[in-house]
Amino acid sequence: MFASKQPNIGTTIFTKMSALATEEGALNLSQGFPGFDCDPVLQDLLAHYSKGHNQYAPMAGIPELRNSIAEKTKLVYDVNLSPISEITVVSGATEALFAAIHCCVHPGDEVIMFDPSYDAYDPIVRLAGGVPIHLTLKTENGFRIDFEELARAITPKTRAIYVNTPHNPTGAIWEMEDLNSLAEILKGTAILLVSDEVYEHIVFDGKQHASVLLHPELRKRSFVCGSFGKTYHITGWKMGYCLAPEYLTAEFRKLHQWVTFSSATPLQWALTDMLKMPKYWQELSSFYQQKRDLFAKALKGSKFRLLPSQGSFFQCVDYSEISQEFDQDLAVRLTKEIKVASIPISVFYEQPPEQRILRFCFAKTDDVLIEAANRLSKL
Ligand SMILES: Cc1ncc(COP(=O)(O)O)c(C=O)c1O
Missing domain, CATH: 3.40.640.10 (Type I PLP-dependent aspartate aminotransferase-like (Major domain))
Structure with missing residues (x-):
């Protein structure tokens, strides 16, 4: 029997939710990666430096x-x-x-x-x-x-x-x-x-x-x-x-x-x-703030309660008015039923408290954010 060094570790939630999102053809607001490409200036630099x-x-x-x-x-x-x-x-x-x-x-x-x-x-x-x-x-x-x-x-x-x-x-x-x-x-x-x-x-x-x-x-x-x-x-x-x-x-x-x-x-x-x-990092906060605000505005009529997002590209929401399900179950269900993937935050705790919170990544195109918010607002 192979003695695992990490017997209690599976694959990360990011891998799991992204794989499920792909399988279900869902909008992937789970894993923290941009849904758009990097600047062409950087692509050109890479092409240039790939020689020699x-x-x-x-x-x-x-x-x-x-x-x-x-x-x-x-x-x-x-x-x-x-x-x-x-x-x-x-x-x-x-x-x-x-x-x-x-x-x-x-x-x-x-x-x-x-x-x-x-x-x-x-x-x-x-x-x-x-x-x-x-x-x-x-x-x-x-x-x-x-x-x-x-x-x-x-x-x-x-x-x-x-x-x-x-x-x-x-x-x-x-x-x-x-x-x-x-x-x-x-x-x-x-x-x-x-x-x-x-x-x-x-x-x-x-x-x-x-x-x-x-x-x-x-x-x-x-x-x-x-x-x-x-x-x-x-x-x-x-x-x-x-x-x-x-x-x-x-x-x-x-x-x-x-x-x-x-x-x-x-x-x-x-x-x-x-x-x-410097402009690339200097403009980043306002770029993402616009996305945070767009997503928040689009969720305004929903039953989600938005928690403050002061930085990063994540928006946490409290869903207790919508469901009392465990967050890991809800994240899977929403990915399957309304095709919007998120991350349940209980996975980030050793002992998850009694709370109902999902994390959405808003590093996505505006179209995707609006469509995801429309689907979520129907809950
Ligand atoms: C808090 C935090 N630390 C570290 C990392 C990993 O960064 P990298 O992709 O550069 O390894 C991430 C990526 O999501 C992150 O969110």
Whole structure:
């Protein structure tokens, strides 16, 4: 009998719901990927760099891309990072999350996460021999962190805490005061942060993204995991980066070299040039805010109650006026019956609370969003 290392793990909900959506010919508002193509400028850059740039890139990423990331970080956060010792190019934020945890978590170390939490966090910790500690964000306070509860959860074994802002699946964001509260709690400890900021450029209503990079005390202990997939509508490229101080980057790279060694060379060259054009990330928030608002307006007459979406490209809705079904059953039923796929958020909890919430991804064309909302409004 084969002894599985992950006996309780199946395929992710994203794979399941996307497969069901395809099978049912449903509008797929489940998995978080854009329903439209990337900019032709980027396609042309890739075509250009696919000639003559087809061998292994340096392990940490081509210096040109690391320079571009450093320049962007300076422009956006006014933070100077060394492209040589603090920036590593990886094959998607997923790799960054994996390598960050695996390079610092020893067997028995505790890693704190806030549920609903992105579904990779817990298994990555377990695979490292660590112990995931799940705290629950309260729906009624807008999925914000209870810092007193966090302070109580810290033990001598706490090795790291996951930060995720803008937050998947809820679309909640951290404010600067949250970073201050966290810094206060971490003072005098060696606890590290794995800060998942893949939606850093998608923040709504004029708010600013509260990156841990902006907080010198937090930056010193953080792996910041970023993704080009969300910023440039290229989730299929699986390209990202990890920003961390030198002592952490050195350990991170030891892992990265055994996971992928290096990421796709022509993609790195194309992104190097793309990053030099700030308008693409500067316009992203308003692009997605328009989609969030369009979807919300189209759902106005429905029985869904929309929860606040402050960032990311997700809209959570409470469906308790429509059904008392378990969210995983309802998500499947809606995919089959009205051909609209969503994500049930109970899958992001260790112990799902009594609530009726689905997550819709609004990174879709306006036509698809309106059609999906029309179908949902008939419920
Ligand atoms: C919160 C969060 N972290 C990480 C990732 C993975 O990013 P990538 O596709 O760059 O691996 C995603 C993708 O959906 C995400 O939503």
